[in-house]
Amino acid sequence: MNKVTRVQSKTMVMPGSDIDTDQIIPARFLTTTTRKGLGNALFADWRYDAAGKPKPDFLLNRPEAAGCGILVAGNNFGCGSSREHAPWALLDFGIHAVISTEIADIFRGNSLKNGLVPVIVDKVTHGWLIENPGVEVTIDVAACELHLPDGRAVSFPIDGFSKYCLLNGVDQLGYLLDHADAITHYEHTRPWKP
Amino acid sequence: MSGKSLFQKVWDDHIVVAETADTPAVLYIDLHLTHEVTTPEAFSVLRSRGLRIRRPDLTLATLDHSTPTVPVTSLKDLDVVSEPAAAAQIRVMIENCHEYDIELFGFDSDARGIVHVIGPELGITQPGKTIVCGDSHTSTHGAFGALAFGIGTTEVGHVLASQCLLQRRPKTLAIHVDGQLGPGVTAKDIILAIIGRIGVGGGTGHVIEYRGSAIRSLDMEQRMTICNMSIEGGARAGMIAPDDTTFQYLQNRPMAPQGAAWDAAVARWRNLPSDPDATFDREVAIDANQLTPMVTYGTNPGMVVPIGDPVPAAANASARKALDYMGVTENKPMLGMPVDVVFIGSCTNSRLSDLRLAADLMRGQKVAKSVRMLVVPGSEQVKRAAEEEGLHEVFRAAGAEWREAGCSMCIGMNGDTAGRGELCVSTSNRNFEGRQGSGARTVLASPLTAAASAIAGQIADPRPLLRQLRDVS
Numbered sequence: 001m002n003k004v005t006r007v008q009s010k011t012m013v014m015p016g017s018d019i020d021t022d023q024i025i026p027a028r029f030l031t032t033t034t035r036k037g038l039g040n041a042l043f044a045d046w047r048y049d050a051a052g053k054p055k056p057d058f059l060l061n062r063p064e065a066a067g068c069g070i071l072v073a074g075n076n077f078g079c080g081s082s083r084e085h086a087p088w089a090l091l092d093f094g095i096h097a098v099i100s101t102e103i104a105d106i107f108r109g110n111s112l113k114n115g116l117v118p119v120i121v122d123k124v125t126h127g128w129l130i131e132n133p134g135v136e137v138t139i140d141v142a143a144c145e146l147h148l149p150d151g152r153a154v155s156f157p158i159d160g161f162s163k164y165c166l167l168n169g170v171d172q173l174g175y176l177l178d179h180a181d182a183i184t185h186y187e188h189t190r191p192w193k194p
Numbered sequence: 195m196s197g198k199s200l201f202q203k204v205w206d207d208h209i210v211v212a213e214t215a216d217t218p219a220v221l222y223i224d225l226h227l228t229h230e231v232t233t234p235e236a237f238s239v240l241r242s243r244g245l246r247i248r249r250p251d252l253t254l255a256t257l258d259h260s261t262p263t264v265p266v267t268s269l270k271d272l273d274v275v276s277e278p279a280a281a282a283q284i285r286v287m288i289e290n291c292h293e294y295d296i297e298l299f300g301f302d303s304d305a306r307g308i309v310h311v312i313g314p315e316l317g318i319t320q321p322g323k324t325i326v327c328g329d330s331h332t333s334t335h336g337a338f339g340a341l342a343f344g345i346g347t348t349e350v351g352h353v354l355a356s357q358c359l360l361q362r363r364p365k366t367l368a369i370h371v372d373g374q375l376g377p378g379v380t381a382k383d384i385i386l387a388i389i390g391r392i393g394v395g396g397g398t399g400h401v402i403e404y405r406g407s408a409i410r411s412l413d414m415e416q417r418m419t420i421c422n423m424s425i426e427g428g429a430r431a432g433m434i435a436p437d438d439t440t441f442q443y444l445q446n447r448p449m450a451p452q453g454a455a456w457d458a459a460v461a462r463w464r465n466l467p468s469d470p471d472a473t474f475d476r477e478v479a480i481d482a483n484q485l486t487p488m489v490t491y492g493t494n495p496g497m498v499v500p501i502g503d504p505v506p507a508a509a510n511a512s513a514r515k516a517l518d519y520m521g522v523t524e525n526k527p528m529l530g531m532p533v534d535v536v537f538i539g540s541c542t543n544s545r546l547s548d549l550r551l552a553a554d555l556m557r558g559q560k561v562a563k564s565v566r567m568l569v570v571p572g573s574e575q576v577k578r579a580a581e582e583e584g585l586h587e588v589f590r591a592a593g594a595e596w597r598e599a600g601c602s603m604c605i606g607m608n609g610d611t612a613g614r615g616e617l618c619v620s621t622s623n624r625n626f627e628g629r630q631g632s633g634a635r636t637v638l639a640s641p642l643t644a645a646a647s648a649i650a651g652q653i654a655d656p657r658p659l660l661r662q663l664r665d666v667s
């Protein structure tokens with residue numbers, strides 16, 4: 001995983017709540033065996049018409065979306081399935097952070113493991129961001145702060161370990177494998193065996 | 195100090211390294227279930243890093259998500275009926291299992307099926323275990339008092355390589371369901387009512403324990419229906435304390451402990467239920483006496499109403515969008531809305547008792563002319579058992595299609611889809627936009643409501659039909 005210390009970009013806004021992983025990437029695109037190119041399938045059912053042509057009025061197809069690396073989304077973003085294809089598709093498209101008032105558990109975990117920063121903010125900040133699409137904001141991972149254009153800094157929660165992994169590009173498998181001795185010890189000493 | 199909850203007992207029992215303020219716990223995983231869709235990248239990572247699988251003996255594989263539901267007995271058949279990408283994905287899974295020595299319940303196995311149906315059937319889903327799978331409905335296995343939750347592909351790689359996961363301890367939510375269900379009201383209606391109450395994000399960050407007299411009186415298949423949809427309430431896991439119903443279900447299953455090991459296991463399992471003085475971070479109570487058949491009206495499972503109640507007016511833009519997508523009129527009930535497709539299947543409602551419920555209602559009846567109906571058993575075992583009872587004949591005689599086991603129209607990954615604009619009454623778990631095919635509209639319901647709607651050609655309450663049947667007999 002690459003190091004992620006800050007994300008600085010314009011925002012694009014999808015105000016709808018409960019945007020689920022079937023919208024982020026519909027299941028028919030999951031028959032792949034690699035994560036490459038999934039950005040093309042991002043929000044496919046909202047983005048393309050039945051003939052596969054881009055719908056001009058959908059956010060991702062509009063000129064102002066170009067170069068936006070931060071998605072501001074409605075409450076409970078990423079609910080639904082465990083498909084890691086969802087953060088893969090967002091990253092492949094060029095989105096490096098999602099800001100919402102709530103982000104679903106599995107999606108959030110998957111995002112952190114791939115360097116997509118989940119940012120949970122209060123309702124007031126969220127409301128302002130929804131009302132003001134296209135503003136330039138900065139996410140400072142080390143400080144756990146979202147910097148707004150008026151200079152205000154809003155803090156957001158990330159557990160220390162995930163933050164450490166983002167900042168240092170640490171992939172968690174390496175960390176787990178460092179505990180091989182403890183795992184072996186557990187296997188040998190547990191009172192019952194599965 | 196207060197007592198421990200079921201969740202806390204299973205969690206504590208699997209801590210390899212305790213969590214600290216700075217680091218998550220290393221949690222040991224007793225059973226890793228895998229399937230073709232969420233594993234290929236995980237195997238690629240293992241391969242590129244030269245890692246072995248730590249415990250292939252605690253890993254089990256099946257083919258379900260992108261498999262066709264028309265008969266396939268060999269890989270040659272697969273190329274004929276499957277689209278190339280889905281066929282390739284299945285091939286990769288078979289090769290990976292072979293290379294890494296993982297037991298695969300594939301096309302040649304009479305135990306193949308939806309991953310959450312076969313684990314319990316084989317008896318490898320057991321109380322007190324930690325169980326994971328790259329699929330969010332892994333919560334199903336919690337019906338046995340296991341701690342079971344869905345993981346992403348990166349985590350699939352973690353478990354393959356280390357048999358462990360890095361986890362923060364979640365919060366606990368107790369949901370008490372007391373009272374007695376009326377006729378025609380099922381476990382599916384309980385869980386839909388719960389999701390309606392807590393909302394699709396209501397369980398985020400929590401593990402649910404379902405408790406109370408209504409839960410205790412459910413059989414294992416209905417308990418699985420409840421736990422299955424925990425994730426639709428935002429909770430990664432839902433659990434039910436093991437009891438005699440659980441033990442009876444498991445006894446003599448092929449992968450359950452046998453003989454003296456069985457007795458020891460049951461003795462251990464009897465200690466798992468939450469202590470009387472256990473506390474939970476949150477509690478919610480539901481009165482089972484008040485429940486009726488439930489149907490969803492929107493595009494997430496929290497948008498749900500009792501079948502005769504009017505659809506609530508849209509409170510915001512998202513709700514408005516959902517109603518428009520569904521073509522639903524606010525302030526009117528869903529009852530009577532024309533239906534194009536009926537799907538009975540999925541890891542929520544594709545077990546023998548689900549099929550029996552539907553078949554009992556459909557015996558001697560016809561699926562309405564305007565309706566296409568698909569019945570897809572959850573596993574090859576369910577299929578055989580249903581056929582032994584002649585259920586397939588009941589469905590076929592009524593005009594429904596009887597298919598091979600798989601996820602089928604729950605996810606629409608291999609041919610089984612509803613068309614653009616079609617309304618599908620489905621026993622599955624997700625009514626997201628396009629879940630059952632681009633532009634398809636899904637109404638979630640119980641097998642009884644689905645069967646009644648198939649006959650009526652419109653969304654129908656199963657209770658009048660049930661009463662008729664009772665009066666006749």
Ligand code: SF4
Nearest residue numbers: 331540541601604605
């Ligand atoms: S039946 Fe549906 S929800 Fe269940 S595992 Fe298959 S695709 Fe997932």
